[in-house]
Amino acid sequence: MTDVQDPIAEVVAQTEQVSLEEAQENTHVHDENCTHDHEHEHDAAAAAAAAQQRNDYDLLETNNTKDKTTDPLVKNYFEAKELFEKSMTLLNAIPEGAEPELIEKHKDEIVEVTKGLMKAFLLDEKACVMNQRILKLAEQYEVYVQTHNPEGTSTATVDSEEEDAEQQTTIYTKDSVVFVIWILFSGQQWAHCVQTLSFAITEFEDIRPRMLELRASCKMALRDYKGCNEDLEQALEIQPSNVENHSMLGNVYYATHQAQEAIAHFKAFVEAAxxxxxxxxxxxxxxxxxxxxxxxxxxxxxxxxxxxxxxxxxxxxxxxxxxxxxxxxxxxxxxxxxxxxxxxxxxxxxxxxxxxxxxxxxxxxxxxxxxxxxxxxxxxxxxTPGLLSCANCGRHDNIANEGRSEELKPKALLKCAKCNKVAYCSRPCQITHWNTTHKNTCKK
Structure with a gap:
């Protein structure tokens, strides 16, 4: 029996509430570097979104060069993609619904498809596109786990949110936890995903490096760069062969202007990549x-x-x-x-x-x-790059300058008094940035 602060069962119960966007609805940003034909915006936007989400391995097939590289990440991606597509074909043959009779009749297929999809996600999340049918599969698999208590099932005691309520026991498998992580990650529910990933990191040693990498991505999205770096460093300690983590660390240190750390990780990466x-x-x-x-x-x-x-x-x-x-x-x-x-x-x-x-x-x-x-x-x-614009919203001048007489000298951005390395357009922006990010990176 394991005591946990963030119950897996609670997250599973919120499965249907997660708001997801289909991959083709990603928005392409038309900036000064945009040169494509806007009359064919749909195709170009899809291509841009794919590149932005690091799904451009598919371009190897388009360019007929897939067989001209031995990059192991390319191999992982296409293995994951093939497994995902195969699993989706099987899933589409399973009727929707969570009635006990339906689950009992199709339990073997539900388990097989779930295992296939989770394996694909762990190989490369970029090859797996979340959709409504997969969300319904999560509900079906959860009913199966709670009903059949299959081999490999564990239990966890969780505290109820209601005052004076008794503790509750939830049943979970590794696949059910990974399923929750995939749903939250795809839905960009970063804070909840960090909680569930922390549970998985503690519980499942065999997938710990992968969980650390995913948690690092969530923390980066939350602008917790210190936590992101710590997770990537730990993942490298466990699995030094995954040198792409050196590249990611180099990028984070570069973005936070820690030159020597960035150099060290980029050098380690180019030597082994x-x-x-x-x-x-x-x-x-x-x-x-x-x-x-x-x-x-x-x-x-x-x-x-x-x-x-x-x-x-x-x-x-x-x-x-x-x-x-x-x-x-x-x-x-x-x-x-x-x-x-x-x-x-x-x-x-x-x-x-x-x-x-x-x-x-x-x-x-x-x-x-x-x-x-x-x-x-x-x-x-x-x-001093942080002194050129607001670290929270990107504005290049003090908000107090709005409506200010041109005869008066413009007010400068507000600097962080502790580190003098970042600036803000207003006090509210400074408070927001401090609470979400800067308190973790501020150095006197």
């Missing part, structure tokens, strides 16, 4: 800019230690940028599209590209003086 990894170009671009901004400032005499270090780091930064461009070309060969022009890639291009492209159209690395100048600019932006 498969050459066709989707995230390899991003890691190289990040290393290029991070290495560049770590170059010592100021002029120095030739052959001095500082001058030698400057030259060494410049060469290293240029090497990473060139490797990033090479990885980008490989990505385009496989997927038929270029990698996203995100903040990391944009920053690298601004620092390294020459004022004009070479004859073959490829961008050439800038010369040493220009790179040293770029390094100084990077240092300033990397140290």
């Amino acid at each position: 498969h050459p066709d990894s989707r995230t390899l170009p991003n890691a190289y671009y990040a290393l290029a800019t991070l290495t560049l901004q770590s170059i010592p400032s100021g002029s120095s005499k030739k052959k001095s230690n500082q001058a030698l270090k400057q030259v060494s780091l410049l060469k290293e930064a240029q090497m990473y940028f060139q490797k990033a461009q090479g990885a980008d070309l490989r990505f385009k060969e496989l997927y038929g599209v270029v990698t996203a022009f995100n903040e990391i890639k944009r920053t690298a291009f601004m620092a390294f590209q020459s004022r004009s492209a070479g004859r073959n159209g490829t961008l050439q690395p800038a010369q040493t003086p220009a790179l040293l100048e770029a390094a100084e600019a990077l240092k300033k932006s990397f140290k």
Whole structure:
């Protein structure tokens, strides 16, 4: 018997209340980089949504290059996708409903389909699209578990929310817990998902690394970057072979402006990553800019230690940028599209590209003086990026400036008095950001 603070049974009972959107309803953002034909918006939006959700492994089939890579993550994805589709075919043959007679008649199929779907989700959640029929299967499987108490069932004692009420006992299996996690994760119910994942991490040792990775994703969505990093670090300790977690850690540390930690994880990633990894170009671009901004400032005499270090780091930064461009070309060969022009890639291009492209159209690395100048600019932006806009809503000026006379000097953003690294447009935004995020990362 196990005492738990967050009852699985309560989450299962809320299954039907989870609001989900179908994958094709994801919204495409039309920004300055958008170049597609808006008359064919539906197809383009679907493609963009797929890329944003890291489902672009499907492009390998479109581009007829699936067999040209041995990336293990590609293999996992297509295994999960095949298993998901097979399970859905079986599920569609099972009548809907949770009547005892129906559950008894189809219990074997319900168990088989549930196991298949949970295995697919654990392999790669991006290959599994939640839908209403799967939600109804969750109800059917729950009735089966509560009725038949199958092998592998466990019990947990939970406290009732009603005052003076007696404790209740709930029955669960590993698959029923994973099912709840999948539903909450798909519905972006991050806080509830963290609770259920914490239970699973404690209860099921064999899937602990996967549960830690999913909990890290939830915490990232909740802007709990410290907790996200802790989960990814723990997952790496248990399963060092999953080097993609180094890439994710590098991204989080980069976003929170912890340069040395970001460099360490990105280096660990590029040293062990498969050459066709989707995230390899991003890691190289990040290393290029991070290495560049770590170059010592100021002029120095030739052959001095500082001058030698400057030259060494410049060469290293240029090497990473060139490797990033090479990885980008490989990505385009496989997927038929270029990698996203995100903040990391944009920053690298601004620092390294020459004022004009070479004859073959490829961008050439800038010369040493220009790179040293770029390094100084990077240092300033990397140290104080949070002071340029509101850390909570993104507004670039103090909200008090609305309606303020143009003759008066505009009010500046409010800075965090403790760390002086983030700013806000108003006191309410500061309070909100502190309660949701900044109190976990603020350093004096």
